[in-house]
Amino acid sequence: MLVGGSPARVAFPRVNCNYFSRRRVHSASTLPDVVHISKANIYRFGDPDGSRAVLRDVNWTMREGENWAVVGSGAGEKTVLLETLLGNMRVSPPPSGGIYPFLSSSPSPRPLNEAIALVSFAHRPRASGGAFYDYTARYGAVREEDRVTLRESMFPEESGLVRDALKSFVVNDKTQVSYAQEREARMERKVHFEEWVRKLGLDSLLDLPLVALSNGQTRRARIVKALLDKPEILLLDEPLTGLDVHTRPTLLSLLHTLHEARSPRIIMSLRMQDPIPEWVSHVALVSNGRVHAGEKDVILKSLAHHEAKTKEASHLPRTESSQPHGQGEILVEMRDVNVKYHERHVLKNINWTIRARDRWHLQGANGSGKTTILSVLTGDHPQSYTQRAPSSLTLFGKPRRAHATATLRTRIGVVSPELYNAWPRARSMSVWEAVATGFDGGFVPLGENALGLGLSGTLSAEERAWRERRVWEVLEALGPQRWGDEVADTAAEFAQRIFSTLPAGAQSVVLLMRALVGRPPIVLLDEVWAGMDEGMISASRAYLRGGGVGEGQAVVVISHWEDEVPWGKSEGVKRYKLEAGMGQEA
Numbered sequence: 001m002l003v004g005g006s007p008a009r010v011a012f013p014r015v016n017c018n019y020f021s022r023r024r025v026h027s028a029s030t031l032p033d034v035v036h037i038s039k040a041n042i043y044r045f046g047d048p049d050g051s052r053a054v055l056r057d058v059n060w061t062m063r064e065g066e067n068w069a070v071v072g073s074g075a076g077e078k079t080v081l082l083e084t085l086l087g088n089m090r091v092s093p094p095p096s097g098g099i100y101p102f103l104s105s106s107p108s109p110r111p112l113n114e115a116i117a118l119v120s121f122a123h124r125p126r127a128s129g130g131a132f133y134d135y136t137a138r139y140g141a142v143r144e145e146d147r148v149t150l151r152e153s154m155f156p157e158e159s160g161l162v163r164d165a166l167k168s169f170v171v172n173d174k175t176q177v178s179y180a181q182e183r184e185a186r187m188e189r190k191v192h193f194e195e196w197v198r199k200l201g202l203d204s205l206l207d208l209p210l211v212a213l214s215n216g217q218t219r220r221a222r223i224v225k226a227l228l229d230k231p232e233i234l235l236l237d238e239p240l241t242g243l244d245v246h247t248r249p250t251l252l253s254l255l256h257t258l259h260e261a262r263s264p265r266i267i268m269s270l271r272m273q274d275p276i277p278e279w280v281s282h283v284a285l286v287s288n289g290r291v292h293a294g295e296k297d298v299i300l301k302s303l304a305h306h307e308a309k310t311k312e313a314s315h316l317p318r319t320e321s322s323q324p325h326g327q328g329e330i331l332v333e334m335r336d337v338n339v340k341y342h343e344r345h346v347l348k349n350i351n352w353t354i355r356a357r358d359r360w361h362l363q364g365a366n367g368s369g370k371t372t373i374l375s376v377l378t379g380d381h382p383q384s385y386t387q388r389a390p391s392s393l394t395l396f397g398k399p400r401r402a403h404a405t406a407t408l409r410t411r412i413g414v415v416s417p418e419l420y421n422a423w424p425r426a427r428s429m430s431v432w433e434a435v436a437t438g439f440d441g442g443f444v445p446l447g448e449n450a451l452g453l454g455l456s457g458t459l460s461a462e463e464r465a466w467r468e469r470r471v472w473e474v475l476e477a478l479g480p481q482r483w484g485d486e487v488a489d490t491a492a493e494f495a496q497r498i499f500s501t502l503p504a505g506a507q508s509v510v511l512l513m514r515a516l517v518g519r520p521p522i523v524l525l526d527e528v529w530a531g532m533d534e535g536m537i538s539a540s541r542a543y544l545r546g547g548g549v550g551e552g553q554a555v556v557v558i559s560h561w562e563d564e565v566p567w568g569k570s571e572g573v574k575r576y577k578l579e580a581g582m583g584q585e586a
């Protein structure tokens with residue numbers, strides 16, 4: 001589970017380099033602790049139930065020179081610990097020297113919000129309130145407000161606006177000195193910037209608009225941006241999520257190098273299923289409201305029992321209904337499909353046929369075109385309409401332009417980071433309503449009991465009864481009582497919860513329910529497990545394998561981890577691999 005296992009899970013080598021070599025490196029024993037929390041409970045600020053601790057009896061000391069990872073199965077609990085380190089939670093009793101003893105002994109202490117930075121790789125909702133953020137805008141012409149390039153976003157002070165503001169400066173000796181210092185600091189930033197973007201494979205993307213970057217590219221860019229601000233501690237929440245196999249060791253090696261030079265110190269959180277890099281010496285394991293902190297080997301030993309349980313859950317017996325056999329009808333046929341943005345040729349002559357009953361694992365490095373190919377398949381991409389002979393795109397037996405997008409949404413169930421982030425988080429939308437939008441593929445509850453209106457605008461009594469039954473089925477099969485919690489909502493209680501108030505993992509499960517509820521002919525599962533904890537993942541895997549997708553449905557799973565695909569090769573999973581815009585069955 002934690003180290004080794006699949007071929008992708010490797011131990012990462014130790015590397016030594018001297019970033020920011022001007023910093024003095026003291027002997028660890030003479031330095032104050034980096035983090036110190038002693039016998040404290042952690043509470044949310046403003047929680048109406050102020051007596052309820054989110055984490056209890058936390059005892060955690062991180063000494064200078066130690067390399068820590070925060071590990072846990074629930075995205076929520078790990079994030080609580082990182083939020084505590086950011087100063088966003090109440091620590092009771094507060095540590096006498098502050099959470100960061102090393103900061104208070106610094107000759108020029110910086111405010112906490114400058115000294116500590118967090119980059120979260122977990123999902124990031126972009127929709128505000130009830131509005132739906134249109135993620136498909138990225139595929140069309142880039143809007144004026146989205147034109148900021150990756151380079152400009154890194155150095156906003158060099159944009160025209162800031163330069164003009166500088167003209168009004170009254171120049172005196174003091175400002176000349178600070179201007180020289182500023183220039184030196186800026187040059188130093190540039191040197192590091194160039195090195196980091198090269199190492200993380202971002203150098204060829206610097207002049208692209210930010211919105212054009214893929215998920216993995218965006219995540220790497222956010223780390224570079226955070227490093228440029230030179231925090232004392234950089235907290236990384238799930239940095240391996242969504243990163244391709246080749247980038248993971250490079251990123252981890254860079255983080256190790258920076259941490260060794262304390263510039264900045266790195267504390268990262270990892271999911272249970274992520275490999276723990278070899279150079280991590282200590283682990284804070286967050287589980288069931290407790291933090292078990294100590295040397296890596298000791299903590300990992302205590303996890304052995306837990307690991308056995310996880311393996312058991314993820315190696316569920318095959319069921320007849322999960323094994324596709326025979327060739328189904330053709331649902332999607334791509335012949336020499338191309339997607340281009342000016343001179344950037346993102347998909348090149350793609351040939352791919354998806355049939356009913358198929359189970360596909362779509363693979364490819366960050367930026368290889370996976371999201372783009374899916375947006376062509378769902379008809380969201382404007383270039384899905386413009387394939388001209390010899391190129392063609394046929395969906396459900398007809399050319400793309402013969403389908404209304406609304407019809408395609410009823411026939412393709414989607415889970416993706418884009419959808420998660422764009423999902424409208426209206427205060428009033430219940431879990432039931434969110435799930436039921438899946439029948440018509442919309443984003444707003446419609447019709448009696450929110451069961452939708454169907455394509456004709458009304459539902460027959462029979463259709464309504466089937467829809468109602470299906471909502472209950474997915475709520476029962478994927479709901480909290482299947483997640484292994486001792487005290488969990490029943491399906492009926494969960495149905496009434498307000499979607500926007502659920503923790504991230506539970507929201508992901510609800511969006512999975514939404515994708516499956518209408519039993520669409522095609523199901524697309526892009527980073528489906530993101531944010532879910534182990535109980536949720538095993539419930540979802542069990543459901544998918546045990547009839548949650550029927551024989552006639554086709555499924556495409558997009559993941560950088562082979563073992564995240566719910567089916568194995570022996571169960572007929574095929575691989576379609578994208579490489580530099582070209583695709584082939586692997």
Ligand SMILES: Nc1ncnc2c1ncn2[C@@H]1O[C@H](COP(=O)(O)OP(=O)(O)OP(=O)(O)O)[C@@H](O)[C@H]1O
Nearest residue numbers: 212214215216217341346366367368369370371372
């Ligand atoms: N509007 C655009 N203009 C130029 N290039 C674009 C545009 N939109 C996307 N791209 C480029 O298309 C490529 C494919 O992006 P896509 O999001 O499909 O990758 P991906 O395989 O899904 O990556 P990830 O694993 O990181 O999610 C990327 O290199 C991206 O920079």
